[in-house]
Amino acid sequence: MITHIRMKNFKSWEDSPEVRLAPLTGFFGTNSSGKSSLLQMLLLLKQTAELSEPEEVIFLGDENSLVNLGRFPEVIHGHKEDVLLELEFGCKLQKPLTITTLQLVDYYRQHYEYAPLDIDSFTFNTVIRGNSDHLFIEQFSYTVGPEEIEKITWKNGNIHYGNRRKEHVSVTKCYGPPKDGYTEFLRPLSSAFENLFKDVYPLGPTRIQSKRSYHWDDKDPTDVGLCGDKVIDALLCAHMRRVKISKKGEEATIEDRISEWLREMDLAYSFSLKPVGALKDDNYEVRIQKSATSPAVTLADMGYGLVDVLPMLVLCYYTPEGSTLILEQPGIHLHPKAQADLADLLIEVISDRNLQILVESHSEHLLTRLQLGIAEQKITSDQTALYFCENENAVSTIKSLDVDELGNIKNWPKNFFGNVRGDLAKMTREQMKRQKIAEG
Numbered sequence: 001m002i003t004h005i006r007m008k009n010f011k012s013w014e015d016s017p018e019v020r021l022a023p024l025t026g027f028f029g030t031n032s033s034g035k036s037s038l039l040q041m042l043l044l045l046k047q048t049a050e051l052s053e054p055e056e057v058i059f060l061g062d063e064n065s066l067v068n069l070g071r072f073p074e075v076i077h078g079h080k081e082d083v084l085l086e087l088e089f090g091c092k093l094q095k096p097l098t099i100t101t102l103q104l105v106d107y108y109r110q111h112y113e114y115a116p117l118d119i120d121s122f123t124f125n126t127v128i129r130g131n132s133d134h135l136f137i138e139q140f141s142y143t144v145g146p147e148e149i150e151k152i153t154w155k156n157g158n159i160h161y162g163n164r165r166k167e168h169v170s171v172t173k174c175y176g177p178p179k180d181g182y183t184e185f186l187r188p189l190s191s192a193f194e195n196l197f198k199d200v201y202p203l204g205p206t207r208i209q210s211k212r213s214y215h216w217d218d219k220d221p222t223d224v225g226l227c228g229d230k231v232i233d234a235l236l237c238a239h240m241r242r243v244k245i246s247k248k249g250e251e252a253t254i255e256d257r258i259s260e261w262l263r264e265m266d267l268a269y270s271f272s273l274k275p276v277g278a279l280k281d282d283n284y285e286v287r288i289q290k291s292a293t294s295p296a297v298t299l300a301d302m303g304y305g306l307v308d309v310l311p312m313l314v315l316c317y318y319t320p321e322g323s324t325l326i327l328e329q330p331g332i333h334l335h336p337k338a339q340a341d342l343a344d345l346l347i348e349v350i351s352d353r354n355l356q357i358l359v360e361s362h363s364e365h366l367l368t369r370l371q372l373g374i375a376e377q378k379i380t381s382d383q384t385a386l387y388f389c390e391n392e393n394a395v396s397t398i399k400s401l402d403v404d405e406l407g408n409i410k411n412w413p414k415n416f417f418g419n420v421r422g423d424l425a426k427m428t429r430e431q432m433k434r435q436k437i438a439e440g
Contacts, residue, residue: 001092001356002042002196002324003121008086009077011037011069012396018088019398022385023350026367027360028416029389034396035360038389039202039326041087042358043067046197048173057135058128058174066202066226072130078394081131084138087174088125094199094322096120097192099144099185103162107149119144124193126174137174142189152185159185201319202226203311205329210299210307213276213285216240223319228311234318236284239273245317247352254317261313261345265338267306269294308333312342316349324356336365343369347379364417371407381405388413 001023008015012034019038027035043066048059060075061068069075076085096118104119126140139155152161154176159166169186170179177190201223208229216236224231235254237243244251255271262268270289286299288306299307312330319325331339343366349355361367367386373379386401386409402410 001322002200002358003090003092004088004123005038005041006086006088007038007041009080009083010041010085010087011075011077012391012394013037014077014395016396016398019387020385020400021356021358023356023383024346024370024379025356025358025385025387026370027358027387027389028362028367029387030391030416033389033391034398035387035389036328037396038398039328039358039360040067040069042089042197042200042326043202044069045087045089045175046200046202049175049194049197054172054177054179056173057130057137058126071132072135073132076130085128085130086125087128088123090121090123091196092121093119093192093196095195097122097144097188099150099188101150101152101161101185102164103150104145107145111146122189122192123148124175128174137171140174140176142176142185144189152189154186161185199320199323200326201315201323202326203228203315203328203330205332207304207307207311210286210302212298212300213283215283217282224311224315228307231311231314232284232286234314235273235286238318243318245353247348254314257317258310258313261341262306262309264344265309265334265341267309267334267338268302270296272296305334305338309338309342313345316345316353316355319355321353321355324358327357327359329361330359331361331363331366339363339365340369342366343373344378346370347373350379350383371403371409373407374403374405375407381407388416 002021004018004020006016006018007013027038029035044058047061047066048056051059059065060070060072073079073081076083099119123143127138129136129138139153141151141153143151150161152159154169154171157168157170159169171177172179175190175193176186178186203224204226206227208227214232214236216233219233220237221230221233224234238254243254245254245257255273259271262271268288269291272287274285274287276283276285287296288299288302289296309331312327315325331342346357346359350357370384374381374384381403384403386403388399388401390397401412404410
């Protein structure tokens with residue numbers, strides 16, 4: 001799980017504070033306020049970790065990547081090439097990491113009867129300078145151990161830890177895969193960095209056009225694709241592998257859970273995969289019943305709302321337990337009730353599947369249902385982190401929303417979701433005026 005992020009001179013963020021990330025984190029705010037950039041930072045690090053080209057300091061992206069940020073001057077705050085880009089995150093690992101330094105050994109000997117050197121968390125920080133043509137690693141560091149007792153820093157080709165230094169350590173990426181074989185600290189840490197981002201799965205706000213039939217080539221996708229382009233492949237894989245998921249001790253298929261949620265959201269009655277054509281083992285239709293008595297139709301015959309929500313439902317149940325999901329504008333094409341029901345879905349999979357979900361949204365209905373979930377004790381206020389972003393004079397700022405145990409937000413910005421009650425009151429006054437005029 002990613003526990004916090006921070007950035008300096010990244011796009012509209014001159015210097016963000018340390019932003020705590022919870023199992024369910026929501027970013028709200030005005031258009032172009034910088035909330036997307038908070039998530040883009042993580043996508044930037046993910047695509048850098050997954051890039052096979054070892055000479056790339058940090059991969060700003062292209063037309064095929066998760067995010068395409070252009071050239072370095074376009075990424076840096078104010079387009080000033082003379083300032084440094086700084087990115088930071090903290091994380092808690094699913095699998096402990098073994099790192100042995102004398103300082104850590106001394107710490108454990110002082111505090112424990114034996115010296116377990118398994119580290120379950122670290123903080124990463126990198127500083128990059130550059131121009132239109134080249135990027136350079138100024139330094140990067142990993143802070144590890146209980147109470148962050150040990151800081152391991154690469155700078156000017158040297159590794160520093162405690163009062164010690166290892167000279168002439170070559171790296172090419174901003175998070176430190178060693179180029180020349182020095183692996184005592186860097187290889188375990190850079191591997192942990194890569195493994196962390198393997199379990200980060202983004203879903204963007206747009207979807208591809210649905211088809212009438214789909215061909216399965218026996219491949220197992222890792223996710224549903226940034227635009228939901230792999231969602232049917234993922235469903236077919238789970239269907240053919242007979243994947244089961246558990247809810248409160250009861251097992252069900254992913255198809256069963258999707259059908260339940262589609263009924264709950266009033267989007268459809270049932271959902272199924274059916275073989276079609278001469279090669280029935282390879283070609284499938286996605287069949288949807290709108291109601292219990294209506295005929296089944298293909299996904300291509302359904303409205304855009306169902307096409308919009310399907311990749312999100314599959315992602316929540318297809319990805320491995322303990323994963324981090326990044327959802328941009330979920331439910332943007334859904335009706336208000338379905339938007340609210342999304343909050344129930346997110347709360348459920350956080351609890352049942354130990355997922356972490358980072359969501360960017362403008363939906364008042366999703367937020368209100370999340371507040372209700374806190375009030376009903378389905379999720380605690382400590383398991384959530386809600387933020388409001390603004391941009392003034394091309395500089396983004398972020399405010400943590402103060403949510404109490406009853407779900408009340410004490411410092412919500414006035415009229416961000418409009419003033420429905422005020423509009424209704426004005427309408428009532430206008431109706432009374434016109435009624436008086438009509439009565440003479």
